[in-house]
Amino acid sequence: MNLSLVDLIVFAVYMIAIVLFGVSFSFKKRTSEDYTTGGGRLPTWAIGMSIFATFVSSISFLALPGNAYLSNWNGFVFSLSIPLAAIVAVVFFVPLYRNMQSESAYFYLEKRFGLWARIYASVFYLLTQLARMGTILYLLALPLNVLFGWNIPMIISITGICVIIYATLGGIEAVVWTDAIQGIVLITGAIACLLIILFDMPDGPWQVFDIADKSNKFSLGSFDFDFTQSTFWLILVYGLFINMQNFGVDQSYIQRYLSAKTEREAQKSTLFGSLLYIPVSLLFFFIGTSLYSYYQAMPELLPSNLQGLENADKIFPYFIVTALPTGITGLLIASIFAAGMSTISTSINSSATVILADHYKRYIKKNPTSKQSMRVLIIASSIMGGIGLVVGLALNGVESALDAWWALASIFSGGILGLFLLGFISRKVQSSQAAIGVLCGIIVIIWMSLSPILFTGSFIKYGSPFHANLTIVLGTLTILIVGFILSYFFKNKQAGDNK
Template identity: 45%
Template sequence: MKNLPVIDVLIIVAYLVGMVLVGVYFARRNKSADEYTRAGGRIPGWAIGISIYATFLSSNTFLGVPGKAYGGNWNAFVFSLSMPLAAWLATTYFVPFYRSTGEVSAYTNLERRFGTWARTYAVACFLLTQLARIGSIFFGISLTLQALTGYGMEVIMVVTGICIVVYTVMGGIEAVIWTEVVQGILKTVGALIIIYLVVREVPGGIPEIISQANTVDKFSLGTFQLDFVHSSFWVVLLYGFFINLNNFGMDQNYVQRYHTATSAREANKSVWLCVWIYVPVSLLFFFIGSCLFVYYEAHPEIINGLKIQAAAERLGLAATDKQVIALADRLTAADYGDKVMPHFMVEMIPTGLLGLIVSAILSAAMSTISSGMNASATVFTVDIYERYIHRKSTPRNSLKVLYMATVLVGILGMCCGIAMIGVKSLLDIWWTLSGIFAGGMLGLFLLGILSKKVTNGAAMMGVSVGVLVILWMSLSSLIPAEMDYLKYPLHANMIIVIGTLTICLVGLAWTKLTGVKGIQHSKN
């Protein structure tokens, strides 16, 4: 990959400086912890909706979805189709509930409902998974931008990390939301520019792309048979529903935004606006992947180069090594699909526009990281510092803690990203373990909000059994071949579905068997 021209670098620098200035602008309004975490409840619903959309549209979507569509089909788009139902449940039950409690943390109510253990469990899971998430976004964006710019991964992480920390710390949630509005628009414009440039390179344009892609079933949403072993339409639909319900219903990144709205109605509008923007825009990224497939099929010499690059990275050998060349011959489109988007960007996007596109990719990562930092700092301050360390903390003191916690989360996130360089197996293990514990959170929330009869003991029993089931499903690949009958037989995307249902069903069943009425725990 070639290095970026100076004009593109200047565009990227201008974008980063602009984001920092936004934080400086909003810094003057942050006089208390309430202002920092809720923005005084003055943000319009449309801005919150675009902000949530920008958080959904991460750098993984911007770069990963086209690669997945290139190497496969549109099966993963079913994830987006599940959003309306999850949004309906969230706006019907979760958003009104959070607005009525007035608690900025999504996890405070768990203590009142089930006791200290429930709140502590949820907080620990959230903070650990957020650090892993922030670190992985840092790692992913630096890996991509290294190929695009030629700069080292550590340098990219540190520069982008400093900019994110500055505007997030100074501006609080208000700066996060308004920068995400800009970032959401920039990402959408970037997607449209890429589509135009790809279509322009294909003789015959969109009709030819649709015709060629359709002949190889690129637009398939997956089989409609009730198949839960493979990635069928129903597996992705169920997976998407539970993940989106988890996002809209209990993720602090989203719950905190509900409190920044001027009213509960505006908060509900923000959720629906996110859905109606994200669904068609995510479709654009799948279409980009199909367009790239048709373009590269007409250039087999480029495909050979991408195969060799993918094989060399997989084996850790030079591109000229015989083993690399042998492996490259066996690779399919799914094996090197993540290479096509960066390659097209560097080779085919003209100077000036490339800087804009890289800024869009940066914005995709920055929106996810900044919201994660602010949400994590809020949870640390409310659920740990004010709960266990300093219960009578003043608003000014809590604001200082929020500043320090935001910086700390940003630094730890960068360190996690740097630690992930070249340690892919550790990353896989970490994400498996974080998924095990985070998977129990949604079931616990559903028990607490949707059922008033579930007791503390029943909730604890449900989470314990559910986590064990999730643990078995996630790690069953480690079971020896001679004991295959003990392995989890369904698709990996069904883990969160089965885990959540297990927690709910066990909790409800235990309550029914014991016959004890639900107990409301008050905050100690």
């Protein structure tokens, strides 16, 4: 299957235009603060679109319709947890970080628990970003390889190099403004796809609902309190913890809080960007459900090699290539790349900021000049982007890159949220008590993440009985509970010794 010449031109022009637009910000006279926070002068709507684009990676673009096509709307429950997490962010997190006078999210952890907490959080954040960049690059290449026969290493390399160029040279302004454009392209393209599906149905748009309803496609999942299955409540709790982690300890979000002109503007952009994800994720789930009805009504349009449910993630790209008008197809393929590029560019910029603020300024030179800081940021961006690209190439041939990403993300980042909440909720927990809590939490996270691999067959009794999505939930709760118990125990012990 091949793209038409027009579609290839549209795709190529879009990619070149995004890179050139991002690079154009490098011609402005900038300080390191401009590079990391845009000088605190970026408009609210652009920051909000950037937050939204960070939510939507190429994994979301392909996986959400594929998930709805395969099963139902259980995954949409994740989006329903966002409003609560966003309110907590607006009320507590945005003021906290804007008042800290540091571009690093992990400066707070050092103030609260000491240097070890900052080192732990910043190093594991960097590892998480490398795993994220590599996974997104690889998963982006898979369906395009299947549909067009494009070489996987070639797709990874071209996409990675394009993002590294504009993210490294353009800084946070390039990231935010390209994110805003890519978010608009993504939403417009998705709406166009849905309208074409609906009005191409043999018996009209309502046939989508009739077919889907008969197959229970609109179900949000079981409402049983069963935490071994993907129930409504499990996904809701999982979503709440993941989104608290995003808003509370993810450097890429904290930088956007600092990029706004005022605290009020930062709060508005956070609400706008996070809440925008809800209707857009609903749109993607509805596209997946509509595709199910579309190919049920016209099964002859779907080739036999894509009819198995294991090919659900390839259905949407296949529809884009075969059913959309010439030109629109190229733009939609570009929007798939846009979704991945926005997340990768964010990871590159936030990682460089962490390297400068948490490591270079902390160990090498406390008060570097703006020129020295800019040099560090550009070198760090290039290195992190390059390693992320190598990780993507290394994943080529891995049986389940998505499962590998989930396991790595849980291990690398699961303990940071618990540590942050421990310090934020209680002023009585001491550094050593927090460290023990984090250690216990990481053990739980590793056990839950790796038990499906390590404890199989006759050793299954040692494995985790819980659903994998509870990994971050139970790991975080372990850190909180252990930290609170230790602080209470030592407080009482100290009181007893003083008598």
